[in-house]
Amino acid sequence: MSDSLPMAGANVQVNAAGLSKADYRGAPSTLCVGCGHNSIANQIVSVCYEMNIVPENILKFSGIGCSSKSPTYFLNRTFGFNGLHGRMPSVATGALFGDRSMRGLGVSGDGDSASIGMGQFKHVMRRNVNMVYIVENNGVYGLTKGQFSATADKGLELKKQGTNMYLPVDICMEALASRATFIARLFAGNAKQVKEVLKAAMAHRGIAVIDIISPCVTFNNQENTYYSYDFGKANEEMMHEVSFQQADPSFHQGSEGSSISYIPPKPEIMLEADMIEGEIREVKLHDGSSIQLKNLEKGYNPTNRMEAMRVLEEAQENNWLLTGIIYIDPSKPALTELSNLVDTPLNRLTEKDLRPAPETMAKINSLMF
Amino acid sequence: MTERIVNDFSITVGTVNGSGSSTANTTILRALFKMGIPVSGKNLFPSNIQGLPTWYTIRVSKDGYLARRDEREIVIAINPNSFAKDLDSVAPGGAFFYADDIKLAVTRTDIAVYPMPIKSLVKSNPEITANLRDLVSNMVYVGVLAQMIGMDMTKIEQALDFHFKHKAKPIALNMSMVKAGAEWAAANLEKKDPFYVESMNKTDGMIMADGNMAGALGSIYGGVQFVGWYPITPATSLAESINDYLPTLRKTVDGKETYAVVQSEDELAAIGMAIGAGWAGLRAMTSTSGPGLSLMTEFYGLAYYTEVPVVVWDVQRMGPSTGLPTRTSQGDLGFAAHMGHGDTNHIILMPGSVNECFEFGWRAFDVAERMQAPVLVMSDLDFGMNQWMTEPFKYPDVPMDRGKVLWEVDLEKIKGDWGRYVDKDGDGIPYRTIPGNRHPNSAYFTRGTGHDEMARYSEDTQTWVRVLDRIKRKYETAKKYLPGPVTHKQDGAKIGVISFGSTDPAILEAQQMLAGKGLKVDYMRLRSLPSQDEVFEFIGSHERVYIVEMNRDGHLREILMVEKPELATKMSSIAYNDGLPLTAKFVANAILKLEEK
Numbered sequence: 013m014s015d016s017l018p019m020a021g022a023n024v025q026v027n028a029a030g031l032s033k034a035d036y037r038g039a040p041s042t043l044c045v046g047c048g049h050n051s052i053a054n055q056i057v058s059v060c061y062e063m064n065i066v067p068e069n070i071l072k073f074s075g076i077g078c079s080s081k082s083p084t085y086f087l088n089r090t091f092g093f094n095g096l097h098g099r100m101p102s103v104a105t106g107a108l109f110g111d112r113s114m115r116g117l118g119v120s121g122d123g124d125s126a127s128i129g130m131g132q133f134k135h136v137m138r139r140n141v142n143m144v145y146i147v148e149n150n151g152v153y154g155l156t157k158g159q160f161s162a163t164a165d166k167g168l169e170l171k172k173q174g175t176n177m178y179l180p181v182d183i184c185m186e187a188l189a190s191r192a193t194f195i196a197r198l199f200a201g202n203a204k205q206v207k208e209v210l211k212a213a214m215a216h217r218g219i220a221v222i223d224i225i226s227p228c229v230t231f232n233n234q235e236n237t238y239y240s241y242d243f244g245k246a247n248e249e250m251m252h253e254v255s256f257q258q259a260d261p262s263f264h265q266g267s268e269g270s271s272i273s274y275i276p277p278k279p280e281i282m283l284e285a286d287m288i289e290g291e292i293r294e295v296k297l298h299d300g301s302s303i304q305l306k307n308l309e310k311g312y313n314p315t316n317r318m319e320a321m322r323v324l325e326e327a328q329e330n331n332w333l334l335t336g337i338i339y340i341d342p343s344k345p346a347l348t349e350l351s352n353l354v355d356t357p358l359n360r361l362t363e364k365d366l367r368p369a370p371e372t373m374a375k376i377n378s379l380m381f
Numbered sequence: 382m383t384e385r386i387v388n389d390f391s392i393t394v395g396t397v398n399g400s401g402s403s404t405a406n407t408t409i410l411r412a413l414f415k416m417g418i419p420v421s422g423k424n425l426f427p428s429n430i431q432g433l434p435t436w437y438t439i440r441v442s443k444d445g446y447l448a449r450r451d452e453r454e455i456v457i458a459i460n461p462n463s464f465a466k467d468l469d470s471v472a473p474g475g476a477f478f479y480a481d482d483i484k485l486a487v488t489r490t491d492i493a494v495y496p497m498p499i500k501s502l503v504k505s506n507p508e509i510t511a512n513l514r515d516l517v518s519n520m521v522y523v524g525v526l527a528q529m530i531g532m533d534m535t536k537i538e539q540a541l542d543f544h545f546k547h548k549a550k551p552i553a554l555n556m557s558m559v560k561a562g563a564e565w566a567a568a569n570l571e572k573k574d575p576f577y578v579e580s581m582n583k584t585d586g587m588i589m590a591d592g593n594m595a596g597a598l599g600s601i602y603g604g605v606q607f608v609g610w611y612p613i614t615p616a617t618s619l620a621e622s623i624n625d626y627l628p629t630l631r632k633t634v635d636g637k638e639t640y641a642v643v644q645s646e647d648e649l650a651a652i653g654m655a656i657g658a659g660w661a662g663l664r665a666m667t668s669t670s671g672p673g674l675s676l677m678t679e680f681y682g683l684a685y686y687t688e689v690p691v692v693v694w695d696v697q698r699m700g701p702s703t704g705l706p707t708r709t710s711q712g713d714l715g716f717a718a719h720m721g722h723g724d725t726n727h728i729i730l731m732p733g734s735v736n737e738c739f740e741f742g743w744r745a746f747d748v749a750e751r752m753q754a755p756v757l758v759m760s761d762l763d764f765g766m767n768q769w770m771t772e773p774f775k776y777p778d779v780p781m782d783r784g785k786v787l788w789e790v791d792l793e794k795i796k797g798d799w800g801r802y803v804d805k806d807g808d809g810i811p812y813r814t815i816p817g818n819r820h821p822n823s824a825y826f827t828r829g830t831g832h833d834e835m836a837r838y839s840e841d842t843q844t845w846v847r848v849l850d851r852i853k854r855k856y857e858t859a860k861k862y863l864p865g866p867v868t869h870k871q872d873g874a875k876i877g878v879i880s881f882g883s884t885d886p887a888i889l890e891a892q893q894m895l896a897g898k899g900l901k902v903d904y905m906r907l908r909s910l911p912s913q914d915e916v917f918e919f920i921g922s923h924e925r926v927y928i929v930e931m932n933r934d935g936h937l938r939e940i941l942m943v944e945k946p947e948l949a950t951k952m953s954s955i956a957y958n959d960g961l962p963l964t965a966k967f968v969a970n971a972i973l974k975l976e977e978k
């Protein structure tokens with residue numbers, strides 16, 4: 013596009029690909045300040061920079077939701093397709109046949125993947141499509157303003173929804189059941205671990221599913237807290253005026269609601285110190301609730317499906333948010349490797365490769381009776 | 382005996398679905414075709430795999446009329462359950478052949494009646510083991526019929542040779558039963574009906590094929606690279622034929638593949654994959670029927686607004702869910718013309734013969750890539766699943782049109798100065814880059830959210846209006862790239878007929894019937910939408926125009942009326958769909974009736 017490129021000048025630090033960090037950035041985020049999704053976008057920028065990935069060698073994908081908006085907030089120099097709600101997998105599956113040297117990087121939400129898109133979510137796993145598949149999991153529908161998602165805990169109370177009556181879907185278990193070849197669970201606030209695991213996921217061939225717990229500071233909260241939806245509502249009018257004067261990124265733009273409501277800025281929840289293997293740590297969320305993070309034990313063998321199933325069950329029983337790489341099988345070919353494709357990218361083939369020779373026409377007609 | 386009637390009658394076979402009769406019926410069809418007699422064959426079958434009554438009708442027409450006829454001069458009854466109905470359906474003076482193990486009374490005296498000892502003939506052949514009996518028993522009626530109407534045995538053998546792919550054993554086995562039937566008939570039956578076939582040369586240079594096979598081959602000659610599909614009658618054999626022919630037609634020296642075919646988990650995924658592939662620069666397609674098309678609509682709208690080339694084949698049938706899945710229809714048109722989220726209109730190609738199924742197979746990709754738009758090819762069950770005699774497929778006469786694509790060298794030349802949705806040429810068609818392009822200015826973000834000319838997120842109302850108006854302009858430009866209508870004129874005709882798709886043979890025949898009754902009509906067959914000016918000139922230049930289509934509500938007429946309301950009063954609808962291909966008689970009568978008013 014015609015926006016001038018950020019030039020890597022003499023005093024700008026560049027990586028081994030000759031690119032500066034700016035080459036990996038995206039447009040400014042329009043998500044709420046403090047949204048877990050933002051920190052994930054930032055980690056993607058860092059990871060790609062540090063891994064010397066050429067942005068043109070990646071394809072970005074997403075479905076629909078706040079989470080699915082984030083591919084605009086990283087890798088401006090990368091082609092992206094923000095498709096339909098729940099249908100990211102199919103678009104990615106087709107697109108990655110265009111040039112199989114490219115790696116897909118998809119961002120979806122818990123609504124996008126575990127509700128409307130559950131079917132495609134599971135089939136993209138069994139096909140081992142060559143992409144990183146991030147689910148930014150906040151237990152709610154952020155973009156439509158706070159309905160329960162399929163990953164919401166039973167008993168969760170939300171302002172307009174009442175109490176959630178149903179048991180949650182476990183993204184990692186679904187991925188495991190569908191034979192994903194890389195499965196991890198992370199907490200968006202653990203930047204170091206997010207980065208490490210993202211690097212491993214980028215390096216994997218085939219599908220890498222990462223379920224990242226990414227708190228929605230706006231809707232997954234309780235009625236009576238300071239950082240509540242109600243507070244924003246009560247202050248809506250005054251704040252609207254502000255929004256027109258200064259396009260404050262803390263205004264939640266493009267939501268599927270009737271009006272733009274003010275969301276009080278909140279700091280992203282970040283861990284203060286690194287976690288060590290096997291550690292269990294309690295983390296306070298914006299609404300005053302807390303989650304228990306548990307790092308996988310030292311010596312855990314992530315290549316064993318039975319073990320993976322066991323630790324996921326155990327975590328569920330103990331109400332732990334288990335983080336780390338839960339399962340990995342680097343031996344399975346990705347979808348595009350399963351087919352015996354020509355070396356030239358399919359999308360560089362021309363008429364002479366694609367249209368059968370004129371001589372074949374008579375033969376075909378003779379086959380028709 | 383009355384005068385001989387040669388090469389001008391219809392044969393209907395009433396059998397049980399799944400009983401293996403289709404080999405026998407297509408053998409009759411193909412043998413007649415090889416005798417040089419114009420024929421058409423249609424399966425009128427229920428949607429189960431086995432058990433229900435099914436009919437196959439063959440029309441023999443020295444004049445080359447290929448439409449279905451209701452009249453049944455010759456009926457062959459093999460199914461006890463439809464015996465009474467079949468007997469009833471024989472035209473007066475016709476012939477009725479039936480399996481003599483059906484112990485039902487033949488009550489008619491106005492027709493010739495021929496019992497056939499199918500079971501005992503099969504049993505008396507020592508080479509046919511018990512397990513093969515059912516498979517070959519249908520060949521007995523082929524033989525009896527052949528003997529009684531004068532079919533050429535060598536042509537029957539050719540048909541079997543083709544059917545069994547030159548495998549000597551099944552050919553010999555089946556042929557032995559044909560001969561047994563023929564010999565028995567020669568010795569035991571006395572000809573009491575007037576129907577005969579005689580060799581002609583009217584099928585010289587023609588081929589026999591079905592529309593799905595033709596569409597599949599056309600797609601391959603169009604360079605298809607990605608197919609995402611989900612099984613549904615009557616579209617299934619289209620994707621399956623692509624799969625069958627790709628390996629041989631697109632062989633590379635090292636045996637590697639230049640394409641991918643994925644059977645997806647549903648139609649949402651089928652079109653999603655195809656759109657992903659189309660976006661990534663591949664010639665991508667999917668094929669389905671009404672229920673599947675309904676599922677594809679959200680994606681179809683997305684492809685419209687994000688301007689992604691993709692080809693979708695709709696081989697139409699009737700109804701929702703299972704509906705009448707083995708009946709033909711043109712009932713999807715009204716919905717398909719605008720399917721999506723709203724404020725969408727679509728490019729539709731409408732093949733009117735099996736040959737055009739082939740042609741539009743390759744052309745559709747050129748149009749889709751040129752227009753950067755989804756293109757719908759509307760076929761139907763009658764084309765898709767029946768064998769038709771047709772002109773041989775013609776190799777594409779124009780090079781592939783890959784449309785406005787910028788690769789690295791192109792971006793280099795313009796110093797990376799481009800915008801995905803900028804209308805640089807004033808024809809409404811922007812330039813696109815393809816993922817995999819490594820130029821640092823090549824990337825853009827594709828989204829269903831509001832976007833501006835630079836593909837940036839925008840909720841600005843005027844930007845939305847501007848982009849949508851530009852797309853509308855693009856669809857004006859499209860008319861120039863679409864196949865225009867085909868017109869059959871009659872000197873001095875004041876009224877016209879407009880139609881599309883598989884109604885063509887019925888209308889061509891009706892045109893002759895009406896001329897015989899002194900009513901001249903001009904006939905225009907549309908081959909695409911949106912319509913070119915020619916179509917409205919045709920309507921404008923006639924006193925009245927009848928728009929004939931196989932649906933209840935007259936979708937094509939609605940579309941044309943909305944397009945040119947000032948001509949609306951000239952357009953009359955003849956819309957009817959009972960799942961069977963239209964007959965010329967129906968069309969002619971409908972026009973005569975409306976003309977009387």
Ligand SMILES: Cc1ncc(C[n+]2csc(CCOP(=O)(O)OP(=O)(O)O)c2C)c(N)n1
Binds near residue numbers: 080
């Ligand atoms: C077909 C369709 N149905 C419904 C919607 C409305 N919608 C938009 S986003 C969304 C839920 C998103 O939830 P999630 O994936 O969890 O993303 P989050 O906003 O929480 O990050 C819904 C229901 C839509 N855009 N398209």
Ligand code: SF4
Binds near residue numbers: 047049228229264
């Ligand atoms: S509504 Fe929730 S999920 Fe959406 S941007 Fe705001 S914090 Fe994030």
Ligand SMILES: [Mg+2]
Binds near residue numbers: 151
């Ligand atoms: Mg969510």
